[in-house]
Amino acid sequence: MSSRRDFLSQAPPENYVAGLGRGATGFTTRSDLGPAREGPSEDQIKAAVAKRTAQLGLGDSKDDDNDDAARFQDPDNEVGLFDGGIYDKDDEEADRIWQQVDEKMASRRKKQREAREQAEREEYERQNPKIQQQFAGLKRALESVTDEEWANLPEAKDFTGRTKRARQARMERFYAVPDSVLAGANAQGQFGTTVADDGAATEVRPNGAETDFAKIGAARDKVLRARLEQQSQSSGLATAGSASSLDPKGYLTSLASVQGAEQSIGDIEQFRKMLKSAVDSNPKQAASWIAAARLEIAAGKPGAARKVIASGCGHCPKNEDIWLENIHLNDNHNAKIIAAEAIRNIPKSVKLWVEAMKLENDINSRKKVIRKALDHNPESEALWKEAVNLEQDPKDARILLAKATELIPNSLDLWLALARLETPENARKVLNNAVKKIKNSHELWVAAARLEEQLGEGTKRPVMKNAVRFLVKQGAMPKREEWIAEAEKCEEEGAVITCSNIIEETLGWGLDEDDDRKELFMEDAKASIGRGKYATARAIYAYALRVFPNSKSLYLAVVDLEREHGTKDGLWRALEKAVEACPSIETFWLMLAREKSGEINEARLVLARAFKQNPDNEDIWLAAVKLEADNSNINEARTLLTEARQLAPTDRVWMRSVAFERQLGNNEAAIDLVIEALRLFPKSPKLWMMKGQIYEDLAKIPQAVQAYSDGVRAVPSSVPLWLLYSRLEERNGNVVKARSVLDRARQAVPKQPELWTELIRLERRAGNIGQAKSLMATALQQMPKSGLLWAERILHLEQRTQRKTLITEAIKKVEDDPILQVTAARILWSERKLDRAQNWFERALLLDRDVGDTWAWYYKFLLQHGTEEKRAELVSKCVMNDPRHGEHWQAVAKDPKNAGKGTDEILKLVAASLG
Incomplete structure (x- = not known):
């Protein structure tokens, strides 16, 4: 190794x-x-x-190879033991069954595996949340951030000291340059020019170098030529001699917008070259010639424009637009010659004939031109209309229209014009013939209905009924919306009966009983009212009431329509129909009696009829009492009240009886009545209030205190009763008792802004400003959406310098509160921002027109800064809306001294009482 x-x-x-x-x-x-x-x-x-x-x-490794081969052999090509076998249908079915078993097991395991993987994924995400999920709570908290807080966010600073931007900023610093460098640069910039012997201008630099200006000019021209070619290619133009891709029609529209603008010489010259290339490449395109002529007009060259357009007419003699342009560019004499030439080339052009007619100065010449035009174009509707318009004698116009309708039987306008000029009998024949020729026109049927109305037979002949039947048969029935539009058109032209007939026959066409037909009819009527078509709306309501004869909402809509846009007689008729159709609805009886209150006998008859239909209705009894009381019939009113207490013994009837005696000054009789009424209705808070107020009028303070004390024990949920009790104790000098009463009231009726406001005012009047502010803070914590509390804090507990900030904060928290809107208007009023103050008063009225204090404050504002017309308008609107609520308004309106006074008088009294 x-x-x-x-x-x-x-x-x-x-x-x-x-x-x-x-x-x-x-x-x-x-x-x-x-x-x-x-x-x-x-x-x-x-x-x-x-x-x-x-x-x-x-x-x-032969054995191993054999094993692998045996394992991966093809079943269709078996070897070894089964090499002689045949793969038959049984084998195929067995393989298919085994495959289905495998797929079934795989799907079962798949569901289990997917469930397990989902659980593991959820567990992993729970243990390892994404950054987005970690900050989800903070993102939701951003919803409370206001626009001002967003605007006051400081700009982010760049705290990176060694970033690429910091290095670039350091490189962009400037330093003082030495004077020697500036002097050298100044010397290099100086040069002199001399003329060489060959005439070329040269530049002599301080270093002795020379520059040839001729070469510089040639190079400049070459660069300019290249840029122009590049610009022309980018705008879709090729060089001269090649096919131009200029769009003359688009250029015409762009040129029209440039007519009045000053064009530089270079631009006009460039456009001229472009259009020249266009007309040279395609001289048969009339739009290019027209654009070129208009360009010359824009350049101030009318002579060149006429030459261009004349050449264009020579190249495009069959185009009527280019001939019309040529006519417009020439004077009257030349234009006639050009028009004659144009007509010779295009005798079928209606526009050219009309233009030639307009060139003539007298009527006879124009008639001659039009007759020649009709010889060449006998089926031109426009030419026949021009011919008819030129005729001054109706007989001649009828003759022309008769001929025109023979030649053009499908012209609706010609048939209608002929019908207008004919006598009524002949007009019927004309319209009948027109219907045979034009079977799909509903306008002819409308014209026939209007003709019958002119003849005084609009309600006798069922023209529109026949029209609907005929049009449905022809399959040409218009939609409901189209019929309503036709009815409004008839109303606009004074055909009211035809308008009503159209609505009567067509409004319900195509609607099923399952549809919300009543709502649909009311929407149609409101839409017509919005467009100022009141007769159409009346017809729609009349049809709807025939379908729904006992609908209270429909009758109320009809009454509103007649009150706003109708006459007094129409209103009476509508109310008479309402009481006949709905006798058990006391609202219509009361409205009818109120409308006829100026005629006392008529009003008494109405109420007598109402008694027969509703003998036990307290509203009708009280209306009768009011009618007699307003007309100073005291005995009759007292008798009616006595009968009402027997026949309709309700707490309202007893309260009206007590109030009636109190208004007359009969406090002793009133106290007897209220005591008797309380035995019948001990849970009526208004009866307890009236008892205490009557004792106050009689100067029986202990009895009044006892009445209020008994009242709050009997009806502890009555806020006005608690307020009267507390104010009486305060007027008696017992502030501690008044505070105790309000504390008990807040326990009995929690989270009531009126009780908290009264307690805060009590402390403020007693000189306890600190306690008042503390109570205000507690109250706003419990009721942050109370406009009454915010107004009390802003106007009476905070300094003037903080009012603007506080009112902004309050309006953000309490968006739609009329008391806050009025408070904002008063603050702007004090700052002499009168226009903005008036806008806030208008907003308050839009939010709630039933608050009388808003009307009173606005009227007081207009007394100082408004006109007489504006004040009168406000008073009329206030009377129309008849407000009933408001702290100051109710105190004045329910005072017995002001009984019988109208809304306008109450408005002025409340405005005078405001501090």
């Missing part, structure tokens, strides 16, 4: 292939620039294996 040489120094065996023993051969990867060396061939591998086996003394 010692005499044997080192292994690495030995010569490799013959046909040695590195890595062959472990199955590694040459291969190629993507990163290789070229193919790797090829591996040995199959023969070389077999020879090497055989030689290697012989050298190692492994002996004969």
Whole structure:
């Protein structure tokens, strides 16, 4: 072994292939620039294996080869024991069954394996979460970041000291240059010019070198020529003499937008060359000639434009557009000659005949041109229309239209024009003939219906019914939307009866009973109202009520339509139909009685009819009482209330009786009534409040305190009752008792902003500002969405300098609160930002029109900074909306002194009471 040489120094065996023993051969990867060396061939591998086996003394491997061959032999080519067998259908079926068994077992194991792998994957992901999952909670927390906080984030700084950008920044630093360098650079920039003997301009530099300017100019021209060629190639143009790819039509549109703009000489010259190349390469393309002529017009050369377009007409004599352009570019005299030449080339061109007609100055000449045109184009609808328009005598126009309809029987416009000029009887015949010629036109049927309406027989002749039957038979029935559009068109032109007939016959066409037809009809009517077509909407509602005769929503929609866009008589008729169709709905009776309240006898008759239909309805009883009370019929009202307490004994009737006596000043009678009512309705908070208020009016404070105390024990959930109790104690000077009452109220009715606000105001009025602020902080923790609490804090507990910041914070937390909107408007008002304040008042009204305090604050603002028209508009809107809520509004509106006053008067009183 010692005499044997080192292994690495030995010569490799013959046909040695590195890595062959472990199955590694040459291969190629993507990163290789070229193919790797090829591996040995199959023969070389077999020879090497055989030689290697012989050298190692492994002996004969014939048995092993036989075993492998037996293991991997083809069943279709058996050897050995089964070499004489035949692979028949039984063998095939056996193999198929075994294959199915293998597949079944594999699928069973597959499900188990997949379940196991899924569990292992979930366990791995749980133990090794991704970075994205680790930061999921922090990402969700970013939802609470506001826009201002995002905007206030500081910019990220570059803390890397040795990055590539830092090195580049150091390289970009500038240092002072010595004066010697600047002087040398200045000397190099100076040169003189002299004329050489051969006339060429040269540059003489300080170092004695000379430069030939002629060569520089030639080089410049060469570079410029190359750039122009490159630009023309990039824009799709070839050199002159080759086929041009210029799009003349696209150039025409671009040229039209450049007409008024100033064009440089270079641009116009470049466009001129481009268009010249286009017309030279394809002279039969009329758009190129038109573009070239318009270019000359844009350049201010009309003479050149006329020459270009004349050449174009010579090359394209059968194109009407180029002739029309030539006519437009010339004066009237030359244009007539050009038009005659154009018509000789294209006698069938309607546009050229019309243009030639327009060139004539008198009517007779125009008629002659049009008649010649009709000789060449007898079936041109446009020419017949022009001829009819030129006729001043209706008889001559009828003669022309009769001839036109014979030649062009499918022209709808010509038939309709002839029908308009004929007498009513002849118009019917014309329309009948037109329907025979044009069977798919619904416009002819609409015209026939309008004709019947003009003759006063619009409601007698069922024209639209016949129209629907005929069009359905022809398979030309338009959609519902198209019929509604036709009805609106008729309404716009004054044919209201035809509009109604169209809706009546076509609105329900194509709809099944399963469809939401009522909602669909109401949407159609609202859409027509939005477009200002009220007659169409009335017709839609009338049809819908025939389908749904007892629909309350439909009748309410009709009433709203008549109230907003109709007359008083129309409103009365709508309400009469509503009470007849729905007699048990007291709303319509009350609305009808209210509308007729100006005529007391009519209103009494309405309420009498309502009593017959609804004898036990408290609303009708109270409406009758209000009618008599408003008309100063005190005895009649008191009698009605007495009967109502017997026939409809509800708490509302008793409250109205007490309020009626209280308004008349009969406090003793009122207190007797309220005591009796409380025996019947001990859980009515309003009765307890009225009892305490009556005792206050009678100056019986102990009895009033007892009434409120008994009331809160009977109805502990009534917030207004607690507030009245506390305020009475405070007015008596018993602040401690008032605070105790509010504490009990907050326990009985937790998380009520009104109770917390009243307690905070109590402490503020008592001078305990610190306690008030502490209570406000606690209240806002419990009720952060309360606009009332935020308004109280901003206006009364914080300094003026902090109001703007606080109102911004409050609006972010409480977005849609009218109290906060009014608070913001008041703050802007105090800062003299009047336009913005008015916008905030408008926003508050849009949020809730039932809050009377918003109307009062806005009216007070307009008293100082508004016009008379604006104030009148606000008052009318307030009366229309009739607000009922609001802290200041209810205090004024429910005061017995203000009984019987209208909404406009209450508005002015509340505005005057605001501090």
